[in-house]
Amino acid sequence: MKRISIYFFLLSLFVQAGSFPGAVGTIGSDTLSKDDPAFVAWASGNLNPVYGTGVDEIWKTPRKAFGKATTDGSDIVCLGNGGQIVMTFPRPIRDGSGPDFAVFENGFSNTFLELAFVEVSSDGVNFYRFPNRSEGSTAVGAFGTVDATNLSGLAGKYRLGFGTPFDLAALAGEALLDRQNVRFVRIVDIIGNGTVLDSVGRPIYDPTPTTGSGGFDLEAIGVIHQNEDVFRIVRSEPVNGVFQLAWESNPGSIYRIETTTDLAVWTSLGTVTAAPTLGVTAQALSLDGAAKRFWRVVWLE
Ligand SMILES: [Ca+2]
Ligand SMILES: [Ca+2]
Incomplete structure (x- = not known):
């Protein structure tokens, strides 16, 4: 039983x-x-x-x-x-x-x-x-x-x-x-x-x-899994005399914009706080008359 x-x-x-x-x-x-x-x-x-x-x-x-x-x-x-x-x-x-x-x-x-x-x-x-x-x-x-x-x-x-x-x-x-x-x-x-x-x-x-x-x-x-890879630039083009730059950004993060004309010496243009509610941050940058100019975005913390 x-x-x-x-x-x-x-x-x-x-x-x-x-x-x-x-x-x-x-x-x-x-x-x-x-x-x-x-x-x-x-x-x-x-x-x-x-x-x-x-x-x-x-x-x-x-x-x-x-x-x-x-x-x-x-x-x-x-x-x-x-x-x-x-x-x-x-x-x-x-x-x-x-x-x-x-x-x-x-x-x-x-x-x-x-x-x-x-x-x-x-x-x-x-x-x-x-x-x-x-x-x-x-x-x-x-x-x-x-x-x-x-x-x-x-x-x-x-x-x-x-x-x-x-x-x-x-x-x-x-x-x-x-x-x-x-x-x-x-x-x-x-x-x-x-x-x-x-x-x-x-x-x-x-x-x-x-x-x-x-x-x-x-x-x-x-x-558990976080992405530590390089983030992507989603826009980089001159429009009406201004360079439009946008990148995939993480809320709460801070980025530094840098520029150069010779790809050797980079100059900081200052820091930018990520867009707080979106996954992309955009900036309009001066072209300042240089024949050729490059920009890059550096992820600080
Ligand atoms: Ca708690
Ligand atoms: Ca998974």
């Missing part, structure tokens, strides 16, 4: 589990600890957040999502219900082998999971959402539970100190996304009452309603 009861117990576990990797500490979980040596950089800036409902002023500090992930559940920016934020990085994220970055939330258990969509952009204009799935089929109360095995492609799947990985390869084929130069990551809170749908049109459920620090609490974003 004892053997039979064990059999049924295992069967019921198998039947209940969803299709995707499970909670921290379970076999097959794809989470990354904040201390994983795979992380080479962390989010370092943000664009203006759009806060949703149910978030107190004390949680509206985007700076707390900069830098390395912590074990401090209050070291977060709270998006509010339906809110969103765009984060920037020291260098572009690139698509290497396997996951390329991970998003950290401050969930206090393996089952209190507040969820968000993750969208990326190279140019700061065109954003692409990671394909996502939520297989949960019942509404979750304010302090209800969410099963990680039901979730894929959504941030917030793991508790404080453990990131949810994202692989840019999932967005192959998007014409206006340069997967080797992802400069912006947008986190979009999901109102988990079933009105917001996953990639295949199924309702997404997470703890609802939440107040005070409602919605997704962004703790950090860790980068």
Whole structure:
């Protein structure tokens, strides 16, 4: 008899589990600890957040999502219900082998999971959402539970100190996304009452309603693969007596413009701060009557 009861117990576990990797500490979980040596950089800036409902002023500090992930559940920016934020990085994220970055939330258990969509952009204009799935089929109360095995492609799947990985390869084929130069990551809170749908049109459920620090609490974003290659010049031409120069730039970075007439001695024309919301910075430079002149852009930090 004892053997039979064990059999049924295992069967019921198998039947209940969803299709995707499970909670921290379970076999097959794809989470990354904040201390994983795979992380080479962390989010370092943000664009203006759009806060949703149910978030107190004390949680509206985007700076707390900069830098390395912590074990401090209050070291977060709270998006509010339906809110969103765009984060920037020291260098572009690139698509290497396997996951390329991970998003950290401050969930206090393996089952209190507040969820968000993750969208990326190279140019700061065109954003692409990671394909996502939520297989949960019942509404979750304010302090209800969410099963990680039901979730894929959504941030917030793991508790404080453990990131949810994202692989840019999932967005192959998007014409206006340069997967080797992802400069912006947008986190979009999901109102988990079933009105917001996953990639295949199924309702997404997470703890609802939440107040005070409602919605997704962004703790950090860790980068696994970053692009340290030479960046590209996208425009270099004289127009109406002015030389128009534009290059792919990373928000938060500083560049020095240099010029020469003989390719031997370069003279600085000063420094330029990257365009804060776009992936390209443009400058109009004086031609100053030289028969031949060259310019170059040097990436400082
Ligand atoms: Ca990848
Ligand atoms: Ca933090």
